[in-house]
Amino acid sequence: MSSATVSNAYNRPDQLSAALREEVMRAAKRIGYAGPHPVARSLATKRAGAIAFMLDTGLSAAFSDPALSITLDALAAEVDGEGHALLLLPGGDDGGPKAERVLAAQADLAVAYSLADDAPALRAVGDRGLPLVIIDQPAVTGAARVTIDDKGGAAAAAQHLLDLGHRRFGILSAQCLSQPRGGPMPVEQAMRSRFGDNRDRLAGYVETLAAAGVRAEDVPVWETSGLSRDQAVDAATRLLGTDPAPTALLCVSDELAIGAMTAARRRGLGIPGDLSVVGFDDTPPARWSEPALTTIRQDLVAKGRTAGELSLRLLAGRKPPPPVTLPVELVIRASTGPAPR
């Protein structure tokens, strides 16, 4: 019984008689052989059977963002059928996983989720010649890409508030710079955020406000040091303390917005009576918050599924299609109302 026969017994049953196959399986069970060694098989077939998923933060921060969970699940569901597992590469402090982790990853393809533009991990992927799928980031040559209309969504959010008569705004932004830090940030600096999606959202806000005559210098931008709700509450509390106090808050994510509502409540502000708040993403908590959050909906499942389809396409050796941009939609709930006068 040669090793080739055993291999065929497991992988190509049509290559041997049913009787022999049975015998192989019996022998395997007898000697405790659990099937082909995955690594050796990968070496021979040149397929690792896994997709590396690269994040810009640690796992805890990442998964406290419901948007990621949903996207990742949809992606996993799409590629699972083809037998691909997910290898998680959490980020460090430089906008993504360490390059060495990427170089050592046993994966056939890498997915970048909202990494910094200059993340070392992206270079490493290029060096290895790994196929790359990009989610919510600027284009990289040779990579497939799916994004949403961040700028358009942000513009819609700002316009909604303008239509309600608001003139004094505040912006709650995610991390912009290399080092996480919380605090106020000049608009022009925030607009050079390392993270493309954050940058686009800010641009959507600022340009729309400017078009309505609200000058960028008059809109305080507060950067949070992370995406967690505690950090959002902290930042929002201080943002609300600026003078003149804003009557409307534009937040780059739902989590930030919900944190901001908590901060407002603690300051005794009524929502939307004294303060309007709008989020971004339309994750489940947006529906559960009190009051329910006005936000920009994106189809997270479609985004994940699309990323999965793109992955399978690249793995099949086909060329990356033109970038996909998914639409967004303003969802008006109870957290926004007419400007107080």
Added chain:
Amino acid sequence: MSSATVSNAYNRPDQLSAALREEVMRAAKRIGYAGPHPVARSLATKRAGAIAFMLDTGLSAAFSDPALSITLDALAAEVDGEGHALLLLPGGDDGGPKAERVLAAQADLAVAYSLADDAPALRAVGDRGLPLVIIDQPAVTGAARVTIDDKGGAAAAAQHLLDLGHRRFGILSAQCLSQPRGGPMPVEQAMRSRFGDNRDRLAGYVETLAAAGVRAEDVPVWETSGLSRDQAVDAATRLLGTDPAPTALLCVSDELAIGAMTAARRRGLGIPGDLSVVGFDDTPPARWSEPALTTIRQDLVAKGRTAGELSLRLLAGRKPPPPVTLPVELVIRASTGPAPR
């Protein structure tokens, strides 16, 4: 320049002169060699550099549970230093990942997180002879294990409500049977839940109530078809409709408890005036909920870190230590109060 030299240049710089090493690196850059192929290296070294993390559900459901995110992050942080990545194996419908996925996983060790007792994945791990670390599950021979005092915590929760004078209880349970289904469930059946942690929590509730004279038959148990908040709201709504209506709800997780509070609010019940609710885990949302949730705190970070330490220990070839059981603690906040009379 032999292949051994190249290998040494990357892995054992002391085995060659600095000059030659430099030359190797220059040549690598010139011809676009990105370093040793991870799979081939794994085959030669017999180390995959990854840990398989097995879940009982899909990713979306899994990560909507904050407890998992925190635990997983702590685990990842612990093992990351040693160069291990995490390979995610999401579950299907049979209490864990498919066996074939486990058999094909390129990993040096498997971590089981709250799988069903009879999950095929556990057998597969055994067949492969992979080291195994177990979190929140009954013991498996040869595996390292970390759990919390589920039963003790549940007992404390029940006792707290008894002390407040409650006599009419309802229990909101997670999935018990093979097939996810929502609905009422006889206590004795719920106690045979496939999931050990759920079983222990239920036992803690029921036994404590029984000791105080509240018969198990008089305590309706409602099983949710998943851990999501929508499902919790749905189940709680119906549980609150039972007659006589409970004045206190024991929930096996914070998410379930928060969903129950939403359901109560919708029925016009005041918390804790008309209804007391207690959760389990003390995840961040428990602090943010309105009112803040009384719950059983467990140290999720310690649990993840411990699992990481156990993993490293097994990977180092050492024997699994005796099972670790972490303590829990009743945290009284605003969702529980004296029984209405």
Added chain:
DNA sequence: CAGCTTGTCTTAAGCGCTTAAGAAAAAGCA
């Protein structure tokens, strides 16, 4: 200067599989 150690690089085996190509046996065909 013979004999040893040390430093440097190469040879070659082996990790456990897959797969194309070859050999042997069985089957089909005229």
Added chain:
DNA sequence: TGCTTTTTCTTAAGCGCTTAAGACAAGCTG
């Protein structure tokens, strides 16, 4: 029956690396 085709199984190469052992030159020792 003699030849070709098909089925069944084996041989052997190769996937890209690591590492023990070997070869060779250079530096020490007395």
